[in-house]
Amino acid sequence: MAIDKPIAHRPGIFKQTNKGHKHGRHRSKGSISLAAKGKVSVKTISKKAKKDLNKDQRRNQAIQLRRKKRDELLAKKRSLGGTDHAPFLVCLIPLSKDINPTTAITILEQCDEEAIVNKSPLGITHISIPRFKQRFAFIAPPAGNDFGILDTLKIADTVVFLISAAKGLEENEDLIDRWGNNILLSSFAQGLPTPVVIISDLESIAPKKRQEHKQLIQKLVHKWLPDEKVMTLDKNADGINLLRRIGNQKRKSVLYRDRRPHLIAESVEYVPDNEGTLGTLKVTGYLRGTTLSVNQLVHIPGLGDHQMVQIDAPTDPQRVEKSKNKAENGMDSDEIIIRLLEKCDPAKQESLDSENVPDPMDAEQTWPTNEEIETAEKEQKVVKRVPKGWSDYQAAWIPDDPEFFEEESDQEDDEEGMEEAMSDDKSQMSDQDVDEFQTAVDSEIAVNDEKYDKEMDMEAEKRELEKLKAAKSDREFPDEVDTPMAQPARVRFQKYRGLESFR
Numbered sequence: 001m002a003i004d005k006p007i008a009h010r011p012g013i014f015k016q017t018n019k020g021h022k023h024g025r026h027r028s029k030g031s032i033s034l035a036a037k038g039k040v041s042v043k044t045i046s047k048k049a050k051k052d053l054n055k056d057q058r059r060n061q062a063i064q065l066r067r068k069k070r071d072e073l074l075a076k077k078r079s080l081g082g083t084d085h086a087p088f089l090v091c092l093i094p095l096s097k098d099i100n101p102t103t104a105i106t107i108l109e110q111c112d113e114e115a116i117v118n119k120s121p122l123g124i125t126h127i128s129i130p131r132f133k134q135r136f137a138f139i140a141p142p143a144g145n146d147f148g149i150l151d152t153l154k155i156a157d158t159v160v161f162l163i164s165a166a167k168g169l170e171e172n173e174d175l176i177d178r179w180g181n182n183i184l185l186s187s188f189a190q191g192l193p194t195p196v197v198i199i200s201d202l203e204s205i206a207p208k209k210r211q212e213h214k215q216l217i218q219k220l221v222h223k224w225l226p227d228e229k230v231m232t233l234d235k236n237a238d239g240i241n242l243l244r245r246i247g248n249q250k251r252k253s254v255l256y257r258d259r260r261p262h263l264i265a266e267s268v269e270y271v272p273d274n275e276g277t278l279g280t281l282k283v284t285g286y287l288r289g290t291t292l293s294v295n296q297l298v299h300i301p302g303l304g305d306h307q308m309v310q311i312d313a314p315t316d317p318q319r320v321e322k323s324k325n326k327a328e329n330g331m332d333s334d335e336i337i338i339r340l341l342e343k344c345d346p347a348k349q350e351s352l353d354s355e356n357v358p359d360p361m362d363a364e365q366t367w368p369t370n371e372e373i374e375t376a377e378k379e380q381k382v383v384k385r386v387p388k389g390w391s392d393y394q395a396a397w398i399p400d401d402p403e404f405f406e407e408e409s410d411q412e413d414d415e416e417g418m419e420e421a422m423s424d425d426k427s428q429m430s431d432q433d434v435d436e437f438q439t440a441v442d443s444e445i446a447v448n449d450e451k452y453d454k455e456m457d458m459e460a461e462k463r464e465l466e467k468l469k470a471a472k473s474d475r476e477f478p479d480e481v482d483t484p485m486a487q488p489a490r491v492r493f494q495k496y497r498g499l500e501s502f503r
Contacts, residue, residue, distance in 0.1 A: 009377050018477045020233065032432070034049075036401075058071075060103060076251075077251075077393075081134045081247055082133065082134065083133055083320045086286035086287070087318065088135070088136045088247065089137050089155065089156050089157045089158070090136055090246060091106060091140075091141070091156035091160070092138060092140040092156070092160050093106065093149060093159060093162065093183060094161075094162040095163055095180030095183070095184070096164060096174075096175070096176065097144075097179055098164070099163075101162055102140065104160075104233055105125055105140065107238070108127060108239045108242070110239070111237075111240045112129055112236075112243075114129070115128065115129055116132065116318075116320065118307055118317070118318055120283065122265060123140075124137075124139050125137070129243060130320050132243065132262045137318075139264070143179075146182070146183065146186065148329070149183060149187075151301055152184055153187055153190065153191075153192070154190070154191075154429045155262045155264055157251065158193060158195075158246050158249075159192065159197065160197075162200060163175055163198070163200070163221075163230075164199065165202040165204065165213055165214070166197075166201040166204050169177050174221055184224055188224075191256065191257070192254075193257075194250075195227070195228055196242070196246065196249075197230045198242060198244065198314060199230050199231070199233070200232075200233050200234060201234070202232050214232075244354075256409070261287060261291060261292035262287075263281045263283070263286055263287050263288060265287035266284050266285045267284045268281065268283055270282075277474075280309060281306075283300075284314070292311070294311050294343060294344045294480075295308075295345060295350060303353060305354070307344070307350070307352065309343070310340060310342060310344060312339065312340055312341045313338070313340075313341075314337070314338045315337050315338075386398060386444045
């Protein structure tokens with residue numbers, strides 16, 4: 001008997017298929033790179049071109065921008081009023097001519113025992129507070145000079161409005177007089193710096209009525225400055241609070257001031273030249289705003305634009321900490337040392353020419369002189385022969401032909417020309433022809449509008465206008481019919497009621 005051979009199993013079409021391992025459909029970086037075979041997707045290329053950032057990069061960028069803005073704000077805040085920067089420039093403006101701002105300055109000078117008070121030659125009061133590490137400069141322009149007050153407000157960092165509580169107690173007395181209202185309106189229109197409102201003479205009112213009177217003033221101030229809260233200034237403690245508020249409050253930005261360098265003169269000295277006709281004006285002050293180049297022009301109110309020779313940097317005379325020790329070389333540190341910062345370059349210096357001088361040989365446009373304008377405005381009188389019965393409007397349409405009129409230079413020539421023309425006409429024309437024409441002295445564009453309007457038939461003009469409108473509408477919209485104005489639409493289109501809709 002033969003031995004049976006083993007038969008191998010041959011799977012058919014219905015073989016069993018086991019499920020594959022599910023690994024989250026995640027491929028490793030190696031398998032992805034092998035499958036890509038060095039190819040780069042279009043999305044990745046465009047992403048690099050657009051400089052798209054991932055999550056970590058965006059977070060880092062936001063942190064950097066936040067830190068940059070914070071540093072800019074701190075630098076801006078520290079750059080004003082600090083020991084190494086320009087002091088706070090405060091303008092004191094009373095809202096009534098009867099208020100004297102020097103009383104408020106006296107209280108501020110005596111509010112701190114350690115305060116260092118100095119006055120510049122031009123009347124600016126400097127108050128330095130060592131414990132605040134801040135400096136203040138107070139200026140009080142004269143009450144009657146409105147333009148001087150507005151010029152001071154252009155460069156002031158803070159404006160302090162003074163209101164006297166002693167005013168307004170009577171019925172016919174106002175807290176803010178007419179002059180104060182005009183100053184407020186003008187300052188708002190020009191651009192108001194950071195405002196502060198203080199009340200003086202509140203101690204002169206009875207204690208029971210002080211709060212009520214203060215609320216009345218607050219209500220009045222709220223109409224002009226809704227976000228400002230009034231402060232009192234009668235004691236030394238009030239002066240300290242006012243200085244603290246000026247130094248710590250948020251600054252209001254004025255664009256035209258922040259974009260330009262500016263300074264207020266602390267001292268002025270004029271040095272004439274050898275001939276005595278010209279000279280150099282030395283202006284000393286704290287520079288505020290943007291940087292200043294010696295090659296730029298400077299504008300002095302009332303004196304115009306001028307060029308600069310050089311810019312010097314003297315020692316700050318209003319520093320908070322006075323000289324504690326003497327310098328190593330034995331010189332007193334209070335001595336003013338002037339350093340040269342920049343000197344002008346004639347090749348880069350701006351010119352004082354503000355208007356272009358036209359060159360007629362180069363075909364440049366010239367502006368007409370006053371004599372040329374007056375000559376052009378004079379009307380050229382002419383004498384015209386027009387048919388009898390024509391109006392001035394009809395006579396103005398006669399063409400400029402020497403056969404119809406002749407130009408006359410003055411009134412005497414006009415009369416002589418008219419007499420000669422009439423004598424010639426009598427010799428050449430009959431009496432009937434003379435009656436058919438008349439002379440008219442007319443200007444180039446002289447028309448009697450009143451006479452023309454009287455002779456106009458308004459009804460005929462309206463009919464012509466309606467015809468023109470109808471023709472224009474029919475030309476633009478030939479397949480449309482507008483709703484009539486003098487007839488109801490249901491009457492105008494009643495014959496179309498039985499028709500089927502065209503929609």
